[in-house]
Amino acid sequence: MSQSSKLLLIGKIQATQGIRGQLRVIPFAGDASSISLLDHVLIKAPNGALETFPVRSAMAHGKRVILTLTQFENINQVLHLVGREIYAERGQLPELPDDEFYWSDLLGLEVVSQAGEALGELVDIIETGSNDVYVVRLDGREVLVPALEDVVLSVDLEANRMTVSLPEGLLDL
Helix, strand or coil: CCHHHCEEEEEEEEEEECCCCEEEEEECCCCHHHHHCCCEEEEECCCCCEEEEEEEEEEEECCEEEEEECCCCCHHHHHHHCCCEEEEEHHHCCCCCCCCCCHHHHCCCEEEECCCCEEEEEEEEEECCCCEEEEEEECCEEEEEECCCCCEEEEECCCCEEEECCCCCHHHC
16 A cells, blocks of 8 residues: 555544534544545444545534535434544645644654653553543553653654653653
8 A cells, every 4th residue: 555545543433413414523633624625534344344435524613523424414324433433545634734643653653761761652542632642552561641742852753753751750650
């Protein structure tokens, strides 16, 4: 698969919105404008298969996105989609500013301290509302790292590395 057709996880369907078949989506990067540029999205079924759905509209709703898919007209038609992940082809998505990343690009990064000490692998991201939290795993232990400017010093996707300055005592918890 070429880089331009690589699939990226761009969000998760949180709930239905209203009675006209709209979906409330937690975006994993960017904002509604990223999703509103898409002509279609891929939604992951429980069996892992990806199904393509044409996008009618996507608009910002606070920190969420209200997504309307072309073929659905009422809430009963979309209930089965709640909880599912949404993907898009990388080539369809806009480039992000230098300090923003798609979640899919961050997962799997090696996380190191300023001194170069290996802290583990970034295995999950928790969306908390105020800021994301990175789940870093090393030797079966998980450390929760706040995704804040003064904590995350740099992200180098080419080197597959994130450098952090952890708050004092975080590793002792």
